[in-house]
Amino acid sequence: MLINELTLISDDTFLVWGEYNYSYNSVEGLIEISLGNKTTDRKVLQMGVAINDSSSDPEFLAFLFNQSQSDYEIQIVYYEDYMAEQTENESFSVFISNARNKMLLDVLGESPPDLFYLPVGELSNLADSDILMNIAPIIDSAIDNEPDTFATNALTATREGESQYFLTPFVSVSGFIIYESHLSEIDDFTLDGFKIYADSFQLSLFGDIYKHSFSDIAQFFFIDRENGISHFDSDELRSIFNSFSLSSDTMKRERLLKFDTFSNIDYYVQTAEMMSENFAVIGYPLGERTPAVLSASMGFGVHKNTYYPDGGKAYIDFLLSDIAQNMGEALSMGELPVRLSALDSVLNSFQANRYEESLNTITSHGSTSSDSADAILRPYPPDGSWESQFREIILSADGFYIQDWFIYAIVEEELQHYLFGEKSADETAEIIHSRISNYLAETIN
Numbered sequence: 001m002l003i004n005e006l007t008l009i010s011d012d013t014f015l016v017w018g019e020y021n022y023s024y025n026s027v028e029g030l031i032e033i034s035l036g037n038k039t040t041d042r043k044v045l046q047m048g049v050a051i052n053d054s055s056s057d058p059e060f061l062a063f064l065f066n067q068s069q070s071d072y073e074i075q076i077v078y079y080e081d082y083m084a085e086q087t088e089n090e091s092f093s094v095f096i097s098n099a100r101n102k103m104l105l106d107v108l109g110e111s112p113p114d115l116f117y118l119p120v121g122e123l124s125n126l127a128d129s130d131i132l133m134n135i136a137p138i139i140d141s142a143i144d145n146e147p148d149t150f151a152t153n154a155l156t157a158t159r160e161g162e163s164q165y166f167l168t169p170f171v172s173v174s175g176f177i178i179y180e181s182h183l184s185e186i187d188d189f190t191l192d193g194f195k196i197y198a199d200s201f202q203l204s205l206f207g208d209i210y211k212h213s214f215s216d217i218a219q220f221f222f223i224d225r226e227n228g229i230s231h232f233d234s235d236e237l238r239s240i241f242n243s244f245s246l247s248s249d250t251m252k253r254e255r256l257l258k259f260d261t262f263s264n265i266d267y268y269v270q271t272a273e274m275m276s277e278n279f280a281v282i283g284y285p286l287g288e289r290t291p292a293v294l295s296a297s298m299g300f301g302v303h304k305n306t307y308y309p310d311g312g313k314a315y316i317d318f319l320l321s322d323i324a325q326n327m328g329e330a331l332s333m334g335e336l337p338v339r340l341s342a343l344d345s346v347l348n349s350f351q352a353n354r355y356e357e358s359l360n361t362i363t364s365h366g367s368t369s370s371d372s373a374d375a376i377l378r379p380y381p382p383d384g385s386w387e388s389q390f391r392e393i394i395l396s397a398d399g400f401y402i403q404d405w406f407i408y409a410i411v412e413e414e415l416q417h418y419l420f421g422e423k424s425a426d427e428t429a430e431i432i433h434s435r436i437s438n439y440l441a442e443t444i445n
Contacts, residue, residue, distance in 0.1 A: 042073040045311045048113035050082035050103060050122060051298065058117055064327065065318050072311040077113055079103045093409035100125070100406070107131060107303075114306040115315055120158075120168060120299045121404035124225065125443055127165035133302040133309065136164040138316045150320070154338040157294040157400040160226065168296035169319040170328050170335035172263035173394050174216065174401050175281040175292030177271070182256060189285045191236055198256040205256055206240070214240075215411040217259050218432075220293065220401045221284045228440040232433035241418065241425035261295055263335045265350045268390045273377040281393050292393055295401040296335060336394065343394070347387045355382045406443075410435045 049058045062074040081099035086092065100122065106112065107126065116123060116132070126132050139155060154171045158164055186197050198205045217240070222231040231237065262268045262281070272279070283290030300319055302312035318324055325342035328335070337343050380386070411432060418428040 042069070042071060043308050043311060045072050045074050045115055045308060045315065046077050046113040047074050047115040047117055048077050048079060048103070048107070049117045050079040050119065051117070061117070064323060065315065068318055068323065069314060072308065072314055074115065091409065091413060093406055093413060096405045096409055112303055114303055114308060114311060116301040116303070117298060119405065120166070120296050120402050123166040123299045123301050124402050124404070126301065128443065131304060132165040133304040133306070133312060134163045134165060135167060135302060135316055136162060138313050139164060139167065142317065142320050149339060151338045151340060151343065151395055153395065153397060154294055158299070166299040166301040167316060167319060168299045169325065169338055170296065171338060172261050172295045172335050173281065173292045173397050174261040174295045175283055177258045177260055177279050177281055178256060180278045180280055183280050189288050191239065191285050194256060194285055203254050203256045206258070214415060215408045216261070216403070218411055219403060219407055223407065223436065225402065230433050230436040230440060232429055232436055238425050238429050241429060262390070265347055265387060265390055269354065269380065269386055272386050273380065275378070290398070292397045293399040293401045294397045295403070343391070347391060351384050351387050354380060406439060407436055410439070
């Protein structure tokens, strides 16, 4: 850590404004540090961590929490199988299944972790297995204590009814990108309506869709996790299968819709520069226009049988605090804070830095339907309009998209047979439906 400014509060406590370096990145922030012996009589909270991305730093998260606490101290327990290298002959579904089973053995053992920092799909499975504490009262208390402080739609995005079993204090937003000029002309907000419109203008419905982007579409719109039901055998999914291919003719056509996830303002602005005109980010066509949905890479939960439920509350309160929310670049996967002041700070900082950079960059108005490096860029507007549009997309988003790594693996493994002409759309849909239905029956039901 590079210390820029130090302020003494007491004989053993001081505030540090510094620059924290991690994984080739850096972030500035304010941290309170005590030289006193805080470990005396502090209760130890074990935090189970599974992460395979160096852009997030759980050690720093524990450090910040420990510095803010006089009653509790976090110790990290890594689930190392998630971070291991996949062997050459091991499918991704087998790799994930083995890692998950070893974690569950620990979670269901005699000394499970008190806290969790896991991919949201793994947290969702723990919630389905009745392992996590209902933290809805803690979150509601935070909202009541600080009205108009949080993006409430994001803070409560993972809630089911009156219960919420994990928190995503840093979020992304997912949805279909579509030009505003097209959107204003569409009356029938169903998949068939979008297909008819696309055909009338010789557009590709989804364009050059890839396995990972189709997996995202399929997971969100064709799986009912709450009831443990797969809809991969539906006529609508088969219709989507038949709407795309990797043929050169299809890939050259401009697409009407593109499913994407925006985890930060940087990527949103890059996308806006590559588009030839203004665009919207919408939800799945269900008969009417719907907003984008929230998503997240990682989440936080509390074991329902922890000996220290007050420690769990302290943990959640810390994640929503000014300190943690403003250090999101180090604590999240580069995603966006749910505290409005921290979110606005991220957007305003980007706007100031990006405008300064744009003064040295020559851009011109043009059009493109591809993501190639040769595309002509639209000029970056210095008035903050793109940042405001992105903020509105986040605050109006509704629902939550949970990416389950195991389902992702199933779709990845089976879809390639269709893309390479080895199986028909019907055969592929049926196989995926069967595998996912079995998985849901075993895991969720």
